[in-house]
Amino acid sequence: MSDLTADLQSAYEAAGYDVSDVTTNRDLVRIVLAEDAGAEAVRSIVTETLDEEPRFGVDVATEAVDGQDGVSTVVSFRDR
Known part of the structure; x- marks a missing residue:
């Protein structure tokens, strides 16, 4: 896991x-x-954790994830 993903998970x-x-x-x-x-x-949380703004902004969606009950929140963005 990269520093970026580890920092985000911790945050x-x-x-x-x-x-x-x-x-x-x-x-x-x-x-x-x-x-x-x-x-x-x-x-x-993404904007507070990153040193720079994400390249194309942060997208937040809810979706059913395979193998899980209920709805999950998915946060995604393009990194620089």
């Missing part, structure tokens, strides 16, 4: 969120939270 866990997964694919960073969370709250 979300420190804020009380249950992080299911943090991945990167090329320049796309994706954080899956085990619960449905408010968009502004989870978006602000």
Whole structure:
């Protein structure tokens, strides 16, 4: 896990969120939270954790994740 993904996972866990997964694919960073969370709250954690603004902003969506019950919150952005 890179420093970026480790820092983000730590920041979300420190804020009380249950992080299911943090991945990167090329320049796309994706954080899956085990619960449905408010968009502004989870978006602000990304901007507070990063030294620079994400390249294309932060997207927050809720979705059903394979193998899990209920809805998860997915935070994603393109890294510089």
